[in-house]
Amino acid sequence: MNFFFSSPLMLSAFSAVPALIAIYLLRNRFRTQVVSSLILWIDQRRARQGGLQISRIQAPLLFLIELLIIILLVLAAAGPLIKAGSETRVFVIVLDDSFSMLAGDGTTARQRAVEAVVRLLKESGRFNARFIIAGKQAQLLGTSARTISQANELLEQWRCLSGTADLSRAVALAAELAGRTARILVVTDHKAEVDFEQGRLEWWSFGKPLANVAFVNATRTRADDKERCLLTVANLSDKSARTTLTILLLDKSQKLLEKSLELEAGSESRIFFEPQAGTGALRAVLGDDALDIDNEVILLPEQDRAVRLQVSIKDEALESAVKRAVDATKLAVQSSIEPDILITDSAGADFTSVRRWILRILSEPNASSYIGPFVTDRTHPLTEGLWLKDVIWTAAESSDYTGSVIISAGNIPLLTDRLLPSGTHSITMQLAPELSNLTLSANWPVLFWNLLKWRKASLPGFVQSNYKLNSTVTFTADSTEMDVVLTDPQNRTRQISGAANTVVIEPEMPGLYKLKAGDKEHLFSVNAVAKSESNLMGSAGGKWGKWQQAYVFWWEYRSMDWLLLLGVLVLLTAHRFLTAQQQKGAAV
Amino acid sequence: MNESYRRYLLEGQNAGIRYGIGCPRTVQRGLVGSHLGNRSGSSLEFMDHREYIAGDDLRRIDWNAFARSDKLSIKLYRDEVSPHLDIIIDCSRSMALADSEKGRAALGLAAVFAQAAGNSDYSFTAWQVRGTCERVLNGSDRPVLWEGVEFDSDISCEQSFRRQMPQWRPRGLRVLLSDLLWLGEPHSSLCILADRASAVFVVQILAQQDVEPPQRGNIRLKDCETLQQKDIFIDAVAQNRYRKNLAAHQYNWNRACRQLGAVMTTVVAERIVEQWKLDELVRAEILKVL
Numbered sequence: 020m021n022f023f024f025s026s027p028l029m030l031s032a033f034s035a036v037p038a039l040i041a042i043y044l045l046r047n048r049f050r051t052q053v054v055s056s057l058i059l060w061i062d063q064r065r066a067r068q069g070g071l072q073i074s075r076i077q078a079p080l081l082f083l084i085e086l087l088i089i090i091l092l093v094l095a096a097a098g099p100l101i102k103a104g105s106e107t108r109v110f111v112i113v114l115d116d117s118f119s120m121l122a123g124d125g126t127t128a129r130q131r132a133v134e135a136v137v138r139l140l141k142e143s144g145r146f147n148a149r150f151i152i153a154g155k156q157a158q159l160l161g162t163s164a165r166t167i168s169q170a171n172e173l174l175e176q177w178r179c180l181s182g183t184a185d186l187s188r189a190v191a192l193a194a195e196l197a198g199r200t201a202r203i204l205v206v207t208d209h210k211a212e213v214d215f216e217q218g219r220l221e222w223w224s225f226g227k228p229l230a231n232v233a234f235v236n237a238t239r240t241r242a243d244d245k246e247r248c249l250l251t252v253a254n255l256s257d258k259s260a261r262t263t264l265t266i267l268l269l270d271k272s273q274k275l276l277e278k279s280l281e282l283e284a285g286s287e288s289r290i291f292f293e294p295q296a297g298t299g300a301l302r303a304v305l306g307d308d309a310l311d312i313d314n315e316v317i318l319l320p321e322q323d324r325a326v327r328l329q330v331s332i333k334d335e336a337l338e339s340a341v342k343r344a345v346d347a348t349k350l351a352v353q354s355s356i357e358p359d360i361l362i363t364d365s366a367g368a369d370f371t372s373v374r375r376w377i378l379r380i381l382s383e384p385n386a387s388s389y390i391g392p393f394v395t396d397r398t399h400p401l402t403e404g405l406w407l408k409d410v411i412w413t414a415a416e417s418s419d420y421t422g423s424v425i426i427s428a429g430n431i432p433l434l435t436d437r438l439l440p441s442g443t444h445s446i447t448m449q450l451a452p453e454l455s456n457l458t459l460s461a462n463w464p465v466l467f468w469n470l471l472k473w474r475k476a477s478l479p480g481f482v483q484s485n486y487k488l489n490s491t492v493t494f495t496a497d498s499t500e501m502d503v504v505l506t507d508p509q510n511r512t513r514q515i516s517g518a519a520n521t522v523v524i525e526p527e528m529p530g531l532y533k534l535k536a537g538d539k540e541h542l543f544s545v546n547a548v549a550k551s552e553s554n555l556m557g558s559a560g561g562k563w564g565k566w567q568q569a570y571v572f573w574w575e576y577r578s579m580d581w582l583l584l585l586g587v588l589v590l591l592t593a594h595r596f597l598t599a600q601q602q603k604g605a606a607v
Numbered sequence: 608m609n610e611s612y613r614r615y616l617l618e619g620q621n622a623g624i625r626y627g628i629g630c631p632r633t634v635q636r637g638l639v640g641s642h643l644g645n646r647s648g649s650s651l652e653f654m655d656h657r658e659y660i661a662g663d664d665l666r667r668i669d670w671n672a673f674a675r676s677d678k679l680s681i682k683l684y685r686d687e688v689s690p691h692l693d694i695i696i697d698c699s700r701s702m703a704l705a706d707s708e709k710g711r712a713a714l715g716l717a718a719v720f721a722q723a724a725g726n727s728d729y730s731f732t733a734w735q736v737r738g739t740c741e742r743v744l745n746g747s748d749r750p751v752l753w754e755g756v757e758f759d760s761d762i763s764c765e766q767s768f769r770r771q772m773p774q775w776r777p778r779g780l781r782v783l784l785s786d787l788l789w790l791g792e793p794h795s796s797l798c799i800l801a802d803r804a805s806a807v808f809v810v811q812i813l814a815q816q817d818v819e820p821p822q823r824g825n826i827r828l829k830d831c832e833t834l835q836q837k838d839i840f841i842d843a844v845a846q847n848r849y850r851k852n853l854a855a856h857q858y859n860w861n862r863a864c865r866q867l868g869a870v871m872t873t874v875v876a877e878r879i880v881e882q883w884k885l886d887e888l889v890r891a892e893i894l895k896v897l
Contacts, residue, residue, distance in 0.1 A: 045825075049826060049827035050821075050824060051827040051829055051836075052826050052827070052828055053705050053706075053829045053830075054817075054828050054830060054831065055701035055786055055788045055814065055831060056788035056832065057830045057833070057835055057837055058788060058789065058856070059856065060828060
């Protein structure tokens, strides 16, 4: 806005105008009295005190001058500020990147928002705008834009494909970037939920409450050599809806299932589907509605990622206990060929394999039993869910174990972990099964569940094949030589480097991703399943907050007080001149 | 004539029963010159000497006195008075000012003078000044029989006198009942009134609202005769200025009356009609209590 009042409350002084009008009206109201003659009043002269002859013909000019004086004084008191033409306006614009911005019946919220932002920048004259994308994380979008074309280029990168929008964090980042000099604008599709900084932040929402039917969950799992798909379809509106669910093979577009769904308002429908063994990637599609992105999911078959385990324990009782625990987890298969993990009670285990982890369970001859208290490193993956109360654990005092201590009894290490240069782990446990009840407690299978799960997470490939939008995808390579190329659903490729043999990917859009690591190609899918974003009934349009507290941006404005006061002085002089002339005329 | 006016006349007639004309004192009755005037005139009764002033009748120079004192002096003789009273009523609109008793007082006083004249064996004639000075119908009869008196004139007595010279009786007494509120030199009116009169009485009748200016505030004054309007803010200063103007106006008339040998007095209508006590006129020796 080009014009502000720094103290708009002072405009209430305009109430003096009716008072002035009332004075003039009352002054010109006369009580009529019939008199015998006017001769005794004829020689009344204009005097400073009583007896002033009143002429209404002269009043309007003085009245108008007085009226103008009051108006100018009130305006001056309100502190008028006019935008200085040469100042550059600084904006930090937070863009809601959630996919709900793509909803619309005709034009999307994103399109309306882009038009409004561009219009704002055009009306601001000289500007310097920075854009922050508010997705799962807040991130700056390029450099600052100083022209409309630069702004348009940056706004084209705003694609609204995130599964969530952390606007609070983005606003906090914007506030840090803005400092004292910038206006913060939040562009979204729902109403304001943050506290406004006085006069600094405006919240523009371009959403509309629309009905939407969407996938809110999609999973594909393998159990007992069978695959099973679970799809959850929700009617996110206040009216019943009908849609068609179609499941196809992704590569051949062959229909495997077509089903009509009747959904009550706000209800969800769960569809189970069991593809035949060996079925490749599936694509499930719903009918068109206000938001298209959540009408399609891609489900890839789960990869076979069982941990290969070799148990080499001489003590039969201990071996039996270990195997029972391993079998209970169903996370591992026993294999002596390139095992992923070796469990042994031999101290001189072989460390030559670059992939194999080792768990050594050592029974020292001079071991003592301990009933606690046990000191546990709860941040270690092996300790998740352990509860060592009433556990009797044996260990030798003089044992010398390297690596970080995971569980200890005082200063006696019971379980240690050593990270080897190859990236594998060597875990050592002191245990004499005949003196301990650990193998008989519930902690025993928990310990092996943790071990196998930890090992499985570090197996080559992806942990799972199907991800939700905004999930973090972790890929583990076979070797430490990382030469990974990622191809996104729009067939754009980029090379990714990671730490050790692990690559972390933040998918930016739903669809099928390909990752080439060495000679192998891996697939994973990302689906836009987020009920909170698919629910458009909470969307709203409007503006919250005001930038017009001009004192925050005082450097952009010029005060006009002096001009108004100058006008008041001129008018006062004219008023004095006119009244003096009238008195002089009356005296003559 | 308005019946209320006749009632006013009756009130005055009744009030005038105990009064007589106070000046001049009665010497003889029935003849011209049977009453001695208070001023010098043309009768044969010597009254006094005075120094000659250019323009005096040369026939009245006392040559014997000139021989004795070497100074020209004039013999003054007592004026001859005709025992007749002309009652001149100002019939301008201001005399019937709304919300005042001026009209009632004017008619009542005219009737008082008529009754007093009768009590003093004076003949009388009532005149009304309405554009011209004209006789009141039955104006020499008892006041209750007068006809045609209306307060509707919008011009002053002076203008009326000048339009047509009034046919008042020479050497008679004349009494003017008016509020005297018009612009102009009092002399010009009084000279006409006093011409060939043996005595002139001027009774100024004011309403209470003429004496006391309006209260504080914005007042639109409306002249009841000219219908002119004037918007004035009145406060204590304005009220004092009005009172000063009224006093100055009365002073001018008083001075002119003294210069021409007339007697002037002012009465407030509301006080007069309250009990018809005419002490002011008695003190001024216009009337006397019988």
